Amino acid sequence: MADLFDLLIIGGGITGQCAALTAAVAGAKVGIVDFGQNAGSHANAGSLHVQLQSRFLRLNPHLAENVESSLPLYLAAVQEWEALDTQLGGVELSREGGLMLAESADQMVFLRQKAEREARKGLAVDILERDALGRIAPYLGPSIVGAELCHDEGKLNPLIANKKLNARLGELGVRQIADRIDRIDIEPGKPAAIGQTRYEASHILIAAAWGTEVLTEGLGLRLPTPPEPLHMNITEPGEYAIKHLVQHAERSITLKQFRSGQVVIGGGWPAQQEHAEATPRVRSDSFLGNVALAAAIAPGIAQLRILRTWAGVNTPVDGKATIGPIRPGAPVSLALPGDAGYTLGPIVGRCAAEMILGMPTQIDPEPYSPSRWAA
């Protein structure tokens, strides 16, 4: 049997690590067990989403209500990221706003309606016609007729963030263990996570994204967490000109530029994956389609060369976060961002840790209760 932890976290992605950070700073003895396979945080490209992602609305129209009700959580999430940026000594975070582009009058109508809904939820959004848009985003191509600007959106460099967060956890004495947890035992006594070794802890937090479903099967929950393998591309560096996080009202894309000058293109094009634990593979239609769309949106990138592509795993669940104990008073909790995991991970992880430690929470966790997953 390994050490006895106050808090054992299953999943070492951004959510689990931020939960560990909160708990370790509060003085808890924390361990993280991670399986090292298909971590969404390792493949993430660092978009800070706030406005409703048209991709999600299109692909999962039945979940639109859930996503919309989460908007305040997204706002809190970017504030949490800013705090983390300060705490970690800089992760190349910038919040120069996110643009959602329109190429037709219909799309402008869609964006206006969306902007109204978002404004009611407290987001700072503007609708820009072509001239005003051209002034702040001269890199956009001629087919773009206007855009919604969400002032709260931004981006960061996830490689730097992950590395610094990892180092910070090391300083705080958080133990990170490589193992694959197969099940969790609640009875008798203290809860235990069973992998190659048995890990006992006062409390266990599951922050395992697509791995959550299997782990919660024996805990009286029915919580489907199918992985959504997504495609990404990155170019060689160019002059730093694309300062916004760029999306499209109707088509799948995120386009942004790191401070290194590299342009990152993604936004939900599918990758192929045989099963949840297989390494996702790049599809030719996603590679070509995603890059071609980026070229139409920002013609200035035409001469930059794509250096790499990769596929990462998103876990959209039901489009809404799940935070808190599996049952009131249970020694096992969940922290699942429910789409946009990298944006939401820090606030979701923090909130879950605060609840476990009995601290006041940064946000009201009530809407995100796991009770909706009771079998």
Place this chain on the structure above:
Amino acid sequence: MNETVEFTFDGITLTARKDVSVAAALTGAGHRQFRLTNGNKPRGIFCGIGVCQDCLLTIDGRPNRRACMTPVEDGMRVETQIAQAPLVAQNAAQKTAERRAPDVLIVGGGAAGLAAGIAARSQGADVLLLDERKVAGGQYFKQRASAHSDPVDRQQAHGANLIDRARARGVEILPGAEVWGAFEGPEIMASTETHTYALKPGALIVATGAYERPIMIPGWTLPGVMTVGAAQTLWRSYGVLPGKRVAIFGNGPLCAQVALELSKGGAEITVLGEAAPPGWTRPGALLSMASNDRLLAAKGVGMLLGLRRRGIFVSWRAQPLAIKEDGDKLIVRYQVGGAEHKASVDAVCLNFGFQPQNEILRLLGARMRFDERFGQVRPERNANLETSVSGVYAVGDCCGLGGAHAALIEGHIAGIAASGGADPTPRDFAALSRHRRFQNALWRLYAADMPEIEHADGETVICRCEEVTCGAVDDALSAGARDIGAIKRATRVGMGRCQGRYCAPALADYLAKKSGRKVEDRSFFAPQVPIKPVDVATVAATEVLLNTPPADG
């Protein structure tokens, strides 16, 4: 034949012979620094074969063009490449997109690829052969850039003859074609300066050859430090010397050959350092070489005698230690046996073995195994040289180093098989085993303790592209990174333009030693498209093609 062109480099007018690469044109004019990295470090020619992506220049307003792969043209405007080129769409290439479905597609126009093409044509197959360079022939046959100049020796003449035969037989050779996509099917995507292709062949023969392994020592990224093959290309293909005074370090017969060629061309070979002990200490290997290929063995002896006649003596058991800039000279510090020496030169050439170019095979999912003796991942093949992926064949040095003679036979076997011909004959097998025995003896002769990064100074660069040091890799290991992917994410090693081609083998070996695990296919970075960097405009042009239904429905 001696037609010249005028071009400018950062505003200064220079002249060069027509048909040479921009890299050769600049080297001939005494320029070796082509670009500045993000860290403001100077870079120039390194690999000379389009792999390292370090010789980038802005040419006629188009950024990040490889000097080694671009022919110089009259009136060309060449500029030093800055780290972050402006985002300008105007000069982007407008390429014509085409679908093709040849019976047999061959990637690589060296010995193996050309032989495969000739063999497949003999079975009546319709054959398309792609070669990255403007002139096919590959690294062994290394052709003159200009069709009008005479071959420099028999090796080059043999290559010219093979290319002529392939053409005469009806092999369609597409020069300047770089493969960037490989997907299930197989479906191959490639582009030239003017065209982009989506190719669905009946059978695919991968004959992509190998590239040279460097030695990672302080200063190996400096302009003027290049692979032995890069120096050879400058001279054999373009008639330009890498410098007046040249130091050559490495392992294997290429170093001696190039020393002799450059010396005949007028260079002063200051040092010829071979990592292996002298050949006469390994009579068994020598004997085996002579009994398997008397001619080739005699060629080797002739080479060493030729060097001696020119006053060039091989320093056996030699290794370079560090290279520094001193004005326009390079000071290389090296050791021979136990003693340390220094030399002041214009160019330092390095070759510490070869790395197979197996990216297409790995991407298509061909089963690979690790060869411990050469530290290479090699594809598994059946007697017809077909890989574990049906319809995908692999021949020549992309399967591990076998040499040009074995490559010719392998190409022949696969070319016949891929076009539905008969199985290889006992004669094919006998010839192939004879050449393999020769290669085996050759590398027993040249077996040497190879430099490894665990002995490197912490400041030594392991990743040329992202300027990552060995020390940074060690820091990532101490911080808990457990596999090559985690080290990549923590340090950016392998994230640059060469796509990990130089750092991955070194890193895989290092991690295996640290962890006590064996190197395997998974020890390397996961294979992904693009196989070579490809510009956004070319990808977009290909997407339009694939979204348009074929004309014949």
